[in-house]
Amino acid sequence: MPDMRQIRLGLEILERNLGEDGYKYIQAEHDEIYAGSKPDPDSDDGRALEALGWLWDEGLECWSAFT
Secondary structure, three states: OOOHHHHHHHHHHHHHOOOOOOOOOEEEEOOEEEEOOOOOOOOHHHHHHHHOOOEEEOOOOEEEEEO
16 A cells, blocks of 8 residues: 555656646545556556556556555
């Protein structure tokens, strides 16, 4: 489970990857934060998110972090 710093750093990576449309998807439900549809899990930023404790949710096609 990521700590507050890892969640913040993950959100910063996701914000950098917004793209031109600027779609800022974020949702919190129960004990989990869902955010962003980019970057690709196989990219450098995707691997950085995973190292920070974020998970790629294939069903929702977004990143998530437990709190």
